[in-house]
Amino acid sequence: MDQGGCSVLSENLWKEALKLFAGGVNSPVRAAVKPYPFYVDRSEGAFLYTVDGKRLIDYVLGYGPLFLGHRHPYVEKKIIEQVQKGWLYGTPSPVEIKLAEKIIRHLPSAQKIRFVNSGTEATMLALRLARGYTGREKILKFNGNYHGAHDYGLVEAGSAATEFNVSTSNGIPLSIRNTVEICEYNDLSCVEKTLKKEDIAGVIVEPVMGNMGLILPEKDFLKGLRELTKSYNSLLIFDEVITGFRLGLSGAQGYFGINPDLTTLGKIIGGGLPIGAVAGRAEIIDLLTPSGKVFNAGTFNANPLSMAAGLATIEVLEREKVYDTAKEATKAFSEELSILLERKGITFTLNRIESMFQVFFGVKKVTNATEAKQADKNTYFKMHQRMLEGGVFIPPSQFEVIFSSGAHNSSVVNTTIEVTRKVINEL
Ligand code: PMP
Numbered sequence: 001m002d003q004g005g006c007s008v009l010s011e012n013l014w015k016e017a018l019k020l021f022a023g024g025v026n027s028p029v030r031a032a033v034k035p036y037p038f039y040v041d042r043s044e045g046a047f048l049y050t051v052d053g054k055r056l057i058d059y060v061l062g063y064g065p066l067f068l069g070h071r072h073p074y075v076e077k078k079i080i081e082q083v084q085k086g087w088l089y090g091t092p093s094p095v096e097i098k099l100a101e102k103i104i105r106h107l108p109s110a111q112k113i114r115f116v117n118s119g120t121e122a123t124m125l126a127l128r129l130a131r132g133y134t135g136r137e138k139i140l141k142f143n144g145n146y147h148g149a150h151d152y153g154l155v156e157a158g159s160a161a162t163e164f165n166v167s168t169s170n171g172i173p174l175s176i177r178n179t180v181e182i183c184e185y186n187d188l189s190c191v192e193k194t195l196k197k198e199d200i201a202g203v204i205v206e207p208v209m210g211n212m213g214l215i216l217p218e219k220d221f222l223k224g225l226r227e228l229t230k231s232y233n234s235l236l237i238f239d240e241v242i243t244g245f246r247l248g249l250s251g252a253q254g255y256f257g258i259n260p261d262l263t264t265l266g267k268i269i270g271g272g273l274p275i276g277a278v279a280g281r282a283e284i285i286d287l288l289t290p291s292g293k294v295f296n297a298g299t300f301n302a303n304p305l306s307m308a309a310g311l312a313t314i315e316v317l318e319r320e321k322v323y324d325t326a327k328e329a330t331k332a333f334s335e336e337l338s339i340l341l342e343r344k345g346i347t348f349t350l351n352r353i354e355s356m357f358q359v360f361f362g363v364k365k366v367t368n369a370t371e372a373k374q375a376d377k378n379t380y381f382k383m384h385q386r387m388l389e390g391g392v393f394i395p396p397s398q399f400e401v402i403f404s405s406g407a408h409n410s411s412v413v414n415t416t417i418e419v420t421r422k423v424i425n426e427l
Contacts, residue, residue: 069407119266120148130202144369271309322406
């Protein structure tokens with residue numbers, strides 16, 4: 001085995017891929033693994049098995065959805081059962097009712113829901129709903145928050161948009177760009193000034209920022225957003241595509257005790273199959289077609305396979321100790337990493353919450369996107385590469401999060417820690 005998880009089979013596939021796909025991939029962050037991505041043959045639990053015959057401990061987990069690990073037996077069983085009953089009907093199926101009821105039961109601010117197919121679609125729709133509900137045009141988002149790959153979201157976006165230096169994408173009409181106001185995360189005075197000056201339909205925020213590495217809301221930031229949006233009659237939209245069902249069954253809103261007007265969901269609620277959703281107060285969701293005049297439709301909306309996988313996933317979250325196991329894994333991994341870095345005298349910041357963390361080198365605090373961009377991402381990348389060589393896959397980009405799952409038991413974590421010791425000693 002040579003470079004990272006890669007070898008000759010991955011290299012050959014990569015050569016083919018470069019002829020077929022822009023930059024060799026179908027989603028940019030995948031090309032951040034150098035010199036080329038490893039190709040995966042199969043997965044199970046906390047592990048990916050590459051076509052080159054290597055086993056990797058996976059802390060990327062599909063960039064968040066696989067909170068039970070790969071191929072949880074119950075989810076697999078439910079997906080297979082649904083496959084055998086058909087996977088697209090073009091008319092409603094009972095499983096969409098079951099999943100909706102579960103989400104609404106757990107998510108404090110949700111009364112009604114619309115299922116779509118990705119987080120991108122969910123935030124695009126939530127913003128349209130905010131404009132439809134208020135009759136206003138502008139939205140406010142935060143520098144480095146990532147809400148998916150649509151025109152409104154790709155203004156000062158984090159995640160791969162930052163990694164590949166296109167925080168604001170080419171191809172976005174100026175007329176749309178001009179409807180997006182930007183504030184720094186954790187800066188309430190900017191939010192207040194903007195709400196006072198402009199007619200803002202909605203403020204969209206990642207309640208915990210997971211697309212600039214991990215950045216936590218400062219005390220009272222979310223509460224301040226709630227109060228300010230209320231007093232300026234603007235909607236508060238929590239983008240819980242990452243945090244929904246990860247910070248707990250009630251998401252970030254339950255964790256912090258703040259109820260938004262609308263919530264966007266994705267990732268975990270589809271159990272690893274494509275999904276997105278907008279949930280919120282009934283009077284707002286009812287503005288959607290066919291009951292209202294804010295249009296949304298989708299051939300694959302509420303497709304039975306994603307519904308079955310999502311329902312099975314939430315059932316497991318309700319009855320197994322996934323939250324404890326995943327949190328313990330993150331705690332043990334990140335605490336050991338901190339000790340090792342301190343011992344070496346390396347300056348760093350490590351942000352952590354529940355089953356998510358990220359480390360930033362060369363900086364003493366990271367509370368917003370500007371500070372995150374000052375971190376030494378070369379050292380982070382070097383750590384990623386060395387970890388990969390040792391059999392541990394953490395995100396290749398500084399602007400993603402290291403996730404744990406219910407499959408990251410103590411034996412998996414102990415192996416991770418052994419690799420980390422070696423990597424940091426040689427860093
Ligand atoms: N919102 C957030 C907070 C996200 O992290 C992401 C994806 N990482 C999205 C929206 C977009 O979701 P999708 O990739 O499913 O379109």
